[in-house]
Structure formats: structure tokens, C-alpha cells
Amino acid sequence: MMARVHIIGAGLAGLSAAVELADSAELLLHEAAPQAGGRCRSYFDSTLNMTIDNGNHLLLSGNDSALAYARKIGGAEKLAGPDEAAFDFCDLEQRQRWRLRPNAGQLPWWILAPDRRVPQTAGLDYVALARLLFAGPKQTLRPFLGSGDLARKLWDPIFVSALNTDPSEASARLAGAIVRETFARGGEACRPLVAVEGLSAAFVDPALAYIRARGGEIRFGAKLREIAFAEGQAAALDFGEAMIELGAEDKVILAVPPQVAISLAPGLKAPLESRAIVNAHFAFPAPKNLPLLTGVIGAASEWLFGFSDRLSVTISAAERFLSTPREDLARSIWDEVQAVAGIEAPLPAWQIIKEKRATFAATPEQDALRPGTETQWRNLFLAGDWTQTGLPATIEGAIRSGVRAAKACAK
Template sequence: MMTRVHVIGAGLAGLQAAVELCERFDVTLYEAAPQAGGRCRSYFDATLGMTIDNGNHLLLSGNSAALDYAKKTGGFEKLSIAAEAEFDFCDLETKARWRLRPNAGKIPWWILAPDRRLPDTAGLDYLALAKLLFAKPGQTLRPFLGNGDMARRLWDPIFVSALNTAPEEAFAALAAAIVRETFAKGGEACRPVVAVDGLSAAFVDPALSYLQGRGARVAFGAKLRGLAFEGDRVASLEFGETVALAPDDKVVLAVTAPVAQELLPGLSAPTEFRSIVNAHFALPAPKNMPLLTGVVGGWSEWVFAFPDRFSVTISAADRFMSTAREELAAHIWDEVQAVAGISAPLPFWQIIKEKRATFAATPAQDALRPGAETQWRNLVLAGDWTQTGLPSTIEGAIRSGLAAARLVNQ
């Protein structure tokens, strides 16, 4: 009889763990919600009359774990991967536009080419990225980026979106980890990757099909209410009904940090979180508009130009949590028009405020992140809030699922 593995939570961390384990073990995946994907999924929005994502996510071609997961499960073809590393920007204050174009090789000669870098900058201005790679424990990001015009126009938009935390308090080592795996490897690792048909089509639905095709069971509406322990192992799971565990059964707990702390009192985990605002507008973007544009000098940070809509992301958005949705929609739409070069009345819109979108990527909060291994021999953890060495990202979530699967496989 095959050993059973109970994966609790069908976000990307839980899905990855289940995918890695389903061919060797008898896997059951439990999810409290009616659908999988957690904070990375698509849904039909009746206001817009279309399917949208509950949050906009950008990957880079250097996110190897996420891309390998998509290839394995069959969702890779649903990803749009840019042929080259190109990042368009629009400064709403100065009306200036530019395109950042790192070259493909590891030697960054692009910083010497005026048409590839930020206007009115010199090659030496980009040494901040190199210095960042040598950040010491506890250092925050702002001293590396500075407070000048280059930080405002380039570094802040990039790193605020990557860490969802203001540079003044963000952990420099987490920013360095991103640079090390993307920009430091050259433009080939920096090509933008977008799930143009939706996050579920690329990362969720294919994984569910993969699991079901290999005999794994998926139970929705199954909220774990508690765990019972006997000595150094989990003895049973309480879902309203008790699931007793055989001596060799394993458990992967892939829930959010707050839920994990409720289930495992005394667990060290992040306790502070940062918000994200996503705005969606039901108007097709101009066909000649870049898929992604970074915005400087406004509320918006990144504008996604999809064939059926505009989508906007604002990271580190705690300051907007009390702002009326109508005010957000009107203001952001004015900025979208400026970025897109269009004039149109406010279309049907949707504002999604995620108050606890990610853990706060500060040195203190990073120090609270636990590893995948626990004191119980048959229980491991997964989730982007565990110690992956990365901030709260799709890549981090996928890697946490891989780490949990490796421990189960030992």
C-alpha cells in the first residue's frame, strides 16, 4: 500500500508539492475555498463581464522553478514570454517615455548604450545593483538605491513591485536575491513573462488536471480545523470529520502564515503584511501598446495592456486601503489614459484591494520565516512566507512546494 500524503492548501505552494509527490505517493489535496489557486487565480467578474485575475503577477524568464512547474503541468503554452528583455516606462510628471533594454549576455554592456538605459544617466549609475549583491544582514534597501532621480524613475518602481515593501524598510538581501537570479545573469533571464490568458489557465487548471490524471484526490471546501499530535508526529487531521493518519502518512501544510500559526501555536512566522491594489478596466488596449508599462509619478505602478482590458497594479498600497473605490477607479483611469495615449470615459471597472497580499519584506519579518522542516517528523511546511530566500512571489511559492516535497521524499 502506497504511503499517503495529505497536502493542506491548494495555492501554488500546495499545488507544486502535490505535483511533485503524486507519482510516488497516494496524494490528497485539501482546499478550504471552493477553488484552487489562493492569491494566484482567475475568476469571472460579473461587473466587467469577463475573466480576470485576483492579482496581476509578472514573472521573469529567470524564474526557473515557476517555468519548470508550468512546463511539467502543461500550462507553459499559456504564458507569453517576451523575445527580449524590454521594459517600457512613462513618467506622468515630465511626460517622458523610455525603454530599458538589458542585453542578453552576462556582460552588461547595455549600461554603456544610451538608447538602452534610462535617459540622462551614465553607466556608473547602475553600480547600485552590483553593490546590492554584497548587502550585509539587516541592511535595508534605500541606502543602495539612493534618493535621487534615478531611484524615482527606475529603482523604486522595480523593487517596490518585487518586494511589495517600501525601500526605506525593505530587506536588501531579498532584493539582492532577485538581482542575482535575473539582472546579474543578463537580459536572457530578464524577459517579462505574463499569463495573458489568466493565472488559472497557466498555473492552476493544468496542475489540477495533472494531479487528477495521476490518481490524486482534490477536496474543495475542506477547511482544516486542527491537528492532533502523538509524540513527534501528527496523528490526525480535523476537518469536521477526523482523518486518522497511518504511521507512515505525511502532511504538507501549505496554508497562509496566519492560518499556520493558528494550527501550530508557537510557530515562528511573519506577522506583518503589506497591501496591493489591482484595478481592471473593461476597455481593449491599443494594439500597438506594450503589454507592460512602468508608471512613474502617479498612483499606478504597472499598466498591463491586455486585448480585452487594462489592468493596473499598485504595490505597497497600505496608503490606499481607506480610499474609496470610486476615487481610486477615477484617478487610476486618468493615469491609464495618459499612459495609453487615449481619451475615453471611465469604462466598467473593478478595484481589488488585497490587505494582506504579502508578508512585509523587512529584515525583522524575514527573520521570522521558518524553514520547511518542523519538529514533527511527518509534517512539513510550504508557502511563500517560509524561508525560500526570496520575497513573496510566485517563484518563492513554487520553490517552497519543491522544498516540502524533497523533505517528504527523504
């Protein structure tokens, strides 16, 4: 008889755990919301009259766990990007454009080629980044990056988006983990990948189909209110209208936000300080010559995504914009979008999404609070990008945490 596993939460952490266990366990996936995906999903927006993502997300080809998950569920074909590592940038203040092109091999000869690196920088300027690989748990990022032209034009945009935390307070060790898994592995691990048909098409809908095809049960609108504990393990799950008693061999994976997790698991410590992300979507098709992804320097906008039906902007560590009226924000961002895309057009239909608690704050102090997969209860396991994955709060971290929780269940 297969073991029964209850997975609480159908974000990417919960979905990846379920996919990992689908062939070896009797699965019940409980999600409080009416849909799966959590902070990484698509929805139809009536203002724009199109399907958009609740937040723009970027993968890199070095995100091994995320790509293995996408391939397993059949979503990898929904990811698009250049054949080689290439990142386009536009500096609106200095009126410059360039393309960063790390070479494919691990030996980084690209830093010696002026046409592959940031203009007006030298190869030796990039060597300092290797120090991040040896950063300690209490060190912050800014001293490693400096405050010169290279930091402004390259390192700040990359690490602010990866960590969603300002470099002055961000964890250098988490930044080092990003370097170790991408730049240090060469350009083959740095190719940008985007879910051009939406996050749900690549990561959510195929996972639900995969789980159901293997007999897994998915329950939406099922909010877990309390976990009863007895004799060192989770003994019952209280969903309000239904109480599920757990057998001796039953397992539970708690794949919920940290605020919810600590309310359900007494004594659990977790990072509760958060950082915001603002996304802007404009119903205007990308010009044919616009790259799929452009880093924007010297502006509020940080990354511009050029989709076939819309232009979308992401701003990380965006607390400064939370109180800005949405229409004012849309107009100012649209001005920047026009300058980057080389267009002149009145403000089209738009949507601004302010995610106040988009990720945990990737500071050394908050990183130290992240729990591991196992808990004090022998049948209760944790998953989520806020658990101790060794990475900041990313798609890769969320999926990796789910796989780890599934493997812990199977022991």
C-alpha cells in the same frame, strides 16, 4: 505501497508540492475554499463581464522553479512576453518614455548604451546595484538605491513591486536575491512573462488536471480545524465533519497562510506583518501600440498591463489607498491609464480589488521570522511564499517552497 501525503492548501505552494509528488505518492489535497489558486487565480467578474485575475502577476524568464512547474503541467504556453528583455516606461510628471533593454549575456554592456538605459543616466550609475549582492540580513534597501533620478525612474518601481514593501524599510538581502537571479544573469533571465489568458489557465487548472490524471484526490471546502500531535508527529487531521487518522508513514504538508499555520502548529513562528496591493481593471481593450507591460512613473499607478480585453493596473505597498473610496480610486487611476495609453474615453466598467494582506512585509525583521521547510514534528512540513525561500513573496518563491516540501517528504 505508495506513501500517503496530505497537502493542506491548494494555492501555488500546495499545487506545486502535489505536482512534484504526483507520481510517487498517494495524494490527498485539501482546500478550504471552493476553488484552487489562493491569491494567484482567475475568476469571472460580473461587473466587467469577463474573467480577470484576483491580482496581476509578472514572471521573469529567470524564475526557474515557476517555469519548470509551468512546463511540467503544460501551462507554459499560456505565458507571453517579448523575445528579448525589454521594459517600457512612461513618466507622467516629466513627460518621458523609454525602453530598458538589458543585453542577453552576463556581461552588462547595455549600461554603456544610452538607447538601452534610462535617459539622463550614466553607466556607472548602475554599478552600485552590485552591492546588493553582498547585503547583510539586517540592512534595508534605500541606502543601496539612493534617492536620485535612477532610483525614482527604475529601481524603486522594480523593487517596490518585487518586495511589496517601501525601500526605506525593505530587506536589502531579499532585493539582492532578486538581482542575483535576474539582472546578474543577464537579459536572458530578465524577459517579462505574463499569463495573458489568466493565472488559472497557466498555473492552476493544468495543475489540477495533472494531479487528477495521476490519481490524486482534491477536496474543496475542506477546512482543517486542528492537527492532533502524538509522539513527535502529526497523528490526526480534524476537518470538523471528518477526522483523518494518520498512519506511521503518512506525511503532511501545511501550505496555508502564516496566520493559519501558526494556529495549527503550536510554537511556530512566522511573519505576520503584511503589506497591501491594489489592482484596478477596466473593460477597455488595449490599443494596438500599447506594450503588454508598462512601468508608470510619477503617478499612483505603477504597472499597466495591456490585455486584449482590458487594461489593468497594479499598485504595490498600497496601504495609503485602502481607505480611498473605490470609485474615487477608479476615476483617478483611469485618468493615468488614459495618459499612458494615449486614449481619451469616459470611465468604462471597472473593478477595484484591494488585497489588504497580499504578502508578508519584506522587512529584515519579518524575514528573520520565516520558518524553514521542516518542523519539530517529523512528518509535518511547511510550504508557502512566507517560508524561508530566500526570496520575497512571489510566484517563484511559492512554487519553490512547494517543491522543497515535496522533496523533504520523499526523504
